[in-house]
Amino acid sequence: MARRETPEINAGSMADIAFLLLIFFLVTTTMDVDAGISRRLPEKTPPNVKPPIIKERNVFQVIVNRNNEILVEGEYTKVDKIKELAIKFIDNGAKKGNPIKLFGETEGTECTWCEGKKDPLSSDHPNKAIIAIKTDRSTDYGTFIAVQNEIGAAYTFLRNRLAKKKYGQTYTDMVKEDLNNKANPSQKLKNRIKEIKAMYPEIITEAESK
Amino acid sequence: MAKFNKKKKGLPPINTASLPDIVFMLLFFFMVATTMRETTVLVGNDLPTATEVKKLSEKRLVSTIYVGPSKDAKKDGGGDKIQLNDKISTVKEVKNFIYKQRDGVALDEQSSMTTLIKADMKSSIGTINDIKKELRDINALKVTYATKIGSEK
Numbered sequence: 001m002a003r004r005e006t007p008e009i010n011a012g013s014m015a016d017i018a019f020l021l022l023i024f025f026l027v028t029t030t031m032d033v034d035a036g037i038s039r040r041l042p043e044k045t046p047p048n049v050k051p052p053i054i055k056e057r058n059v060f061q062v063i064v065n066r067n068n069e070i071l072v073e074g075e076y077t078k079v080d081k082i083k084e085l086a087i088k089f090i091d092n093g094a095k096k097g098n099p100i101k102l103f104g105e106t107e108g109t110e111c112t113w114c115e116g117k118k119d120p121l122s123s124d125h126p127n128k129a130i131i132a133i134k135t136d137r138s139t140d141y142g143t144f145i146a147v148q149n150e151i152g153a154a155y156t157f158l159r160n161r162l163a164k165k166k167y168g169q170t171y172t173d174m175v176k177e178d179l180n181n182k183a184n185p186s187q188k189l190k191n192r193i194k195e196i197k198a199m200y201p202e203i204i205t206e207a208e209s210k
Numbered sequence: 211m212a213k214f215n216k217k218k219k220g221l222p223p224i225n226t227a228s229l230p231d232i233v234f235m236l237l238f239f240f241m242v243a244t245t246m247r248e249t250t251v252l253v254g255n256d257l258p259t260a261t262e263v264k265k266l267s268e269k270r271l272v273s274t275i276y277v278g279p280s281k282d283a284k285k286d287g288g289g290d291k292i293q294l295n296d297k298i299s300t301v302k303e304v305k306n307f308i309y310k311q312r313d314g315v316a317l318d319e320q321s322s323m324t325t326l327i328k329a330d331m332k333s334s335i336g337t338i339n340d341i342k343k344e345l346r347d348i349n350a351l352k353v354t355y356a357t358k359i360g361s362e363k
Contacts, residue, residue: 029244137336152262
């Protein structure tokens with residue numbers, strides 16, 4: 001008996017099936033990656049703890065009122081000027097700061113990496129400089145984010161400058177590189193990032209005015 | 211000479227044997243590069259733009275809260291609404307929502323969980339502050355304000 005040849009399977013509809021699946025996936029999935037400004041909320045304080053006393057010169061006050069007008073240190077300011085003012089304030093470095101634990105300091109030292117004017121009426125040290133963003137209940141969220149973004153940009157600028165001087169690579173690039181080699185993380189790079197972060201720590205409070 | 215005169219009429223059909231391969235390739239690309247859409251957004255969501263952004267890679271550790279005006283104002287009323295999962299909720303439900311999100315995550319990873327606040331540009335900061343207060347109460351301190359990624363000036 002002669003063997004019968006197996007008939008060829010008709011693959012003509014394969015494309016249709018694949019198209020169907022493709023369209024299904026196109027509809028049900030999204031491509032956007034979530035991104036945003038990361039902040040850490042302060043821990044809840046027990047009710048009878050007195051807040052620490054902070055010198056006024058160490059606070060950079062940004063007030064956004066209900067009409068989305070911005071007051072920086074009591075003066076009416078446009079959003080795009082905040083970055084410049086914040087850099088000036090953070091980088092002032094007039095006096096000794098808090099001891100930096102990462103460097104094993106027990107006593108505060110002066111900010112040797114600051115390039116500010118050392119104005120005695122402005123902040124003492126980057127790790128003492130506090131950015132206080134005060135908002136009204138009906139302030140627009142968009143304005144708040146714009147202010148946050150400018151403050152973030154100020155810190156990024158300072159960190160980039162310091163990292164470039166110290167290691168010849170900007171802080172942004174360092175963080176990017178660290179993210180890219182998740183498979184074999186470089187401890188050296190991580191330590192460098194930590195160091196830069198400790199030298200220009202982000203201290204931001206977000207209070208609502210009463 | 212008859213053999214040479216066999217001229218076919220019309221063009222030969224295009225070979226489509228490789229079409230499934232091409233489509234499958236596209237399909238696999240989309241399966242790998244995209245993520246499933248989990249919730250339908252019920253509130254208006256026009257995010258503000260920022261340049262100093264960080265990307266959130268671990269979707270598992272992110273709980274998303276939407277804030278904005280309702281798209282169906284007749285049903286839900288005006289003003290800023292908070293959306294948790296698939297429905298409009300109140301601020302008081304935020305705590306339970308976060309607890310539920312924590313349930314599905316291993317204990318050692320709970321500290322790196324982030325709350326992503328996706329708020330509309332026009333929503334008022336008061337609503338956001340109420341949410342932040344709730345989050346502070348239950349020690350969910352990592353917060354990300356979702357933004358679009360803008361270009362550097």
